Amino acid sequence: MRFGRNEEIYGEDEPAEFLYQIVTGAVRTYRMLDDGRRQIVAFYLPGDIFGVEAGEAHLASAEAVNDSQVLVVKRASAMARAELQRDLSKQLWMLAVRELQRVQQHSLALIKSADERVAGFLLEMAGRCGSSASVDLPMSRQDIADYLGLTIETVSRTFTQFAQSGMIALETSRRVQLRNRVALGRLNA
CATH class of the missing domain: 2.60.120.10 (Jelly Rolls)
Known part of the structure; x- marks a missing residue:
């Protein structure tokens, strides 16, 4: 269907x-x-x-x-x-x-900090998509927020912080390049 x-x-x-x-x-x-x-x-x-x-x-x-x-x-x-x-x-x-x-x-x-939740989400999606370099997110920032129990503003701000720190690059609003998986993994630990 x-x-x-x-x-x-x-x-x-x-x-x-x-x-x-x-x-x-x-x-x-x-x-x-x-x-x-x-x-x-x-x-x-x-x-x-x-x-x-x-x-x-x-x-x-x-x-x-x-x-x-x-x-x-x-x-x-x-x-x-x-x-x-x-x-x-x-x-x-x-x-x-x-x-x-x-x-x-x-x-x-859901008991982790916003940074930990977003980092874990990105690593989970990369793992599920079988990609180590980048991931295409089919869902919106609002979907991600509703999944992680955060506000859309917090998710967007966290993505921006991750990009500014060099952990990720936002190729498009839905395509995320994982530049520093080790740093993301430390946040998710």
């Missing part, structure tokens, strides 16, 4: 009937807080599978960050096949474990 920029894929509390894998583009999952703020739970990139839920309903909403192509599979069909195919069962188990690890890492990041 194809989804346009900011198009909803599924909503919070809707039945979790499908599993999704990104072919192209990027997807964010998020929850709206009682005070109206948006908390982004995760970003998913090509190859990532999302929509995995322990219960019968989605705990968060999902929408395309940019134009995205997503493979959609009925959850019941995948689970039935997993009962018969040991490899698929193992893959689903590893997917659940990776998702749990991602949630744990994200929750730990």
Whole structure:
């Protein structure tokens, strides 16, 4: 299926009937807080599978960050096949474990300083994109802020500080060159 920029894929509390894998583009999952703020739970990139839920309903909403192509599979069909195919069962188990690890890492990041959060985010994205030199960020600064629990001003200011110190270079608003991974890593430690 194809989804346009900011198009909803599924909503919070809707039945979790499908599993999704990104072919192209990027997807964010998020929850709206009682005070109206948006908390982004995760970003998913090509190859990532999302929509995995322990219960019968989605705990968060999902929408395309940019134009995205997503493979959609009925959850019941995948689970039935997993009962018969040991490899698929193992893959689903590893997917659940990776998702749990991602949630744990994200929750730990939220107690760090703004500099530490942004540095960790840049290193995470570079690692997920398989790049050591630069990373294309499909998401906006507001998305990054909502993911890191910061304001957009803090994220933008931190990017500028990192650029002025030589840790990164901002090739475009979405393309970041990592010039000093060691310094970024020290911040993220």
